[in-house]
Amino acid sequence: MQIVMACIAGLVFGIGLIVAGMTNPAKVQAFLDLAGDWDPSLAFVMGGAILVGLPAFRLAGKRERSLLGDAMHLPAATRIDRRLVLGSLGFGAGWGLAGFCPGPALASLAAGGVKAWIFSAAMLAGMIVFELLERGTAASMRRSA
Amino acid sequence: MAIDWIHFTPWTSLAGGLLIGLAAAVFVLFNGRIAGISGILGGLLRPAPGDSAWRLAFLAGLAAAPLVYALFAPLPAMRIDAGDGTLVAAGLLVGIGTRYGAGCTSGHGVCGLSRLSPRSLAATLSFMLAGFITVFVLRHVLA
Numbered sequence: 001m002q003i004v005m006a007c008i009a010g011l012v013f014g015i016g017l018i019v020a021g022m023t024n025p026a027k028v029q030a031f032l033d034l035a036g037d038w039d040p041s042l043a044f045v046m047g048g049a050i051l052v053g054l055p056a057f058r059l060a061g062k063r064e065r066s067l068l069g070d071a072m073h074l075p076a077a078t079r080i081d082r083r084l085v086l087g088s089l090g091f092g093a094g095w096g097l098a099g100f101c102p103g104p105a106l107a108s109l110a111a112g113g114v115k116a117w118i119f120s121a122a123m124l125a126g127m128i129v130f131e132l133l134e135r136g137t138a139a140s141m142r143r144s145a
Numbered sequence: 146m147a148i149d150w151i152h153f154t155p156w157t158s159l160a161g162g163l164l165i166g167l168a169a170a171v172f173v174l175f176n177g178r179i180a181g182i183s184g185i186l187g188g189l190l191r192p193a194p195g196d197s198a199w200r201l202a203f204l205a206g207l208a209a210a211p212l213v214y215a216l217f218a219p220l221p222a223m224r225i226d227a228g229d230g231t232l233v234a235a236g237l238l239v240g241i242g243t244r245y246g247a248g249c250t251s252g253h254g255v256c257g258l259s260r261l262s263p264r265s266l267a268a269t270l271s272f273m274l275a276g277f278i279t280v281f282v283l284r285h286v287l288a
Contacts, residue, residue, distance in 0.1 A: 002175075002176055002199055003198055003199060003202045004202075005171065005172070005175045005176055006172070006176055006178075006199040006200075006202040006203040006206070007202040007203065007205055007206040008171070008206060009168045009169075009171050009172035009175075009176070009180060009203060009206065010168070010202065010203035010204060010205065010206025010207040010208075010209075010210075011168075011206035011207070011209055011210055011213060012164055012167060012168035012171070012206075013164075013165055013168035013169070013172075013180060013203075013206070013207055013210075013251075014206065014207040014208070014209070014210025014211070015164060015210045015213065015214055016161045016162070016163070016164030016165035016166075016167070016168060017161065017165065017210070018161070018210060018211060018214050018220065018221065019157055019160055019161035019164060019214075020157065020158045020160070020161020020162055020164075020165065021154055021157065021158055021161065021221065022161065023211075023221070023223055024221060024222065024223040024224060025223065025224065025225045025226070025227070026223070026224035026225070026226060027152065029226065029280055030149060030152060032276045032277055032279070032280040033280045033281070033284055034146055034277055034280075034281070035146065035281055035284075035285050036147075036284055036285070037147055037148075037149035037152075038146050038147065038148055038149055039148075039149045039152045039153055040148060040153065040155075041152070041153055041154045041155060041157075041158040042158060044155045044158040044159040044162060045158045045159070045161055045162035045165065046162060046254060046255065046258075047159065047162060048158070048159040048160070048161070048162020048163040048165070048166060049162040049163070049165040049166035049169065049255040049259075050162075050166065050255065050258055050259050051162070051163065051166060052163055052166025052167050052169075052170050053166045053169050053170060053255055053256065053258070053259025054259050054261075055170075056166070056169070056170030056173060056174060056259070057170075057173060057256065057259040057260045059174065060173040060174055060177070061260070063174075063177075065177070066173075066174065066175055066176055066177030067174050067175045068175050068176060068177075070176060070177040070178075071177060072173075072177040073177050073178050073179070074173075074177075074179065074260070075179065075247075075257075075260075075262070075264075077247065077264060078262070078263070078264055079264065080263065080264050080267040083245050083246070083247075084245075084246050084247060084264060084267060084268055084271075085246075085267060085268070085271050086245065086246075087241075087242045087243070087244065087245025087246025087247070087268075088242065088246035088248075088253070088267075088268040088269075088271035088272040088275070089242070089271050089272065089274070089275040090238050090241060090242030090245065090246070090275070091238065091239055091242030091243045091246055091249060091272045091275070092242070092271060092272030092273060092274065092275025092276040092278075092279065093238050093242070093275045093276070093278075093279045094234070094235040094236065094237070094238025094239035094242060095235075095239060095250075095272060095275075095276045095279075096275065096276040096277070096278070096279025096280045096283065097227060097231055097234060097235035097238070097279055097283065098225070098227045098231065098232050098235035098236070098239075099225065099226070099227070100225075100235065100236075100239070101182075101239065101249050101250045101251075102182040102183045102186060102239065102243060102249045102250075102251070103182040103207065103249070103250065103251050105236075105239075106182065106186070106204060106207050106208055107207050107208065107210045107211060108211065108223065109208055110208055110209065110210075110211045110212050111211035111212075111215070111220050111223075115225045115227075115229070115232055116225075118229055118232045118233060118236070119232045119233075119235060119236040119239075120236065121236065122232065122233040122234075122235070122236025122237050122239075122240065123236040123237070123239050123240040124186070124236075124240060125236070125237060125240060126236060126237040126238065126239065126240020126241040126242075126244075127183075127186065127187045127190055127240040127241070127243075127244050128190060128240075129237070129240070129241055130187070130240065130241050130244035130245065131187075131190045131191065131244075
């Protein structure tokens with residue numbers, strides 16, 4: 001049942017991205033182009049999502065278990081550190097360069113032609129680089145400890 | 146700044162946003178998980194027993210979205226201006242950046258802001274700022 005719900009959630013999420021216009025990188029870049037012909041549409045995407053999200057996450061925060069009986073996996077980190085800010089700045093730079101963020105890129109693979117695949121492959125490679133760097137850091141910390 | 150009224154789509158964008166919010170709501174209430182795409186994908190690279198199936202199921206649903214959408218209506222046009230080299234650089238930045246930053250537009254921007262998390266607000270302001278600056282440089286400085 002958990003698997004079925006995860007699949008449905010992913011599907012609805014992806015259809016939402018398509019309806020919203022997020023899978024069109026030119027539209028995303030037009031939203032980020034404050035100094036040009038600015039298209040504010042994507043602010044409405046975030047507004048709409050948060051409108052539904054606010055009560056749902058409020059409810060979720062009060063629950064011990066999910067409706068399907070799983071433990072709640074809500075983020076525990078609260079620290080705003082250099083890692084968070086620098087990582088997010090790097091992500092934003094890539095987002096601006098291509099007009100793709102992770103969700104829309106994956107929701108474009110089946111329709112977007114070769115460019116969505118190039119971006120997604122590079123994104124996955126970036127995530128693998130992160131894993132290797134993290135393992136390297138962990139190993140060197142063990143050595144120096 | 147001049148608003149591009151021709152391409153402005155407040156209603157469909159709002160409707161899409163409501164669907165995205167609905168998906169995030171269903172996922173956190175039924176599965177107890179955050180619908181953060183970079184985290185769901187990146188977590189596959191650090192496999193733990195019993196932790197991969199739900200990730201793959203969510204990503205399969207996400208990837209199937211254009212196929213299901215196309216059953217009901219023609220897919221909206223998409224245009225990608227970036228060349229292949231730029232796409233590779235952008236993808237690497239997005240992959241590494243979202244993992245160091247522990248989230249992207251969905252995990253921080255939608256779920257985190259809905260949780261009223263100051264950490265997600267800091268992340269969202271950071272990636273929006275970098276996005277604005279990057280497009281400004283791309284279109285108004287280099288072009």
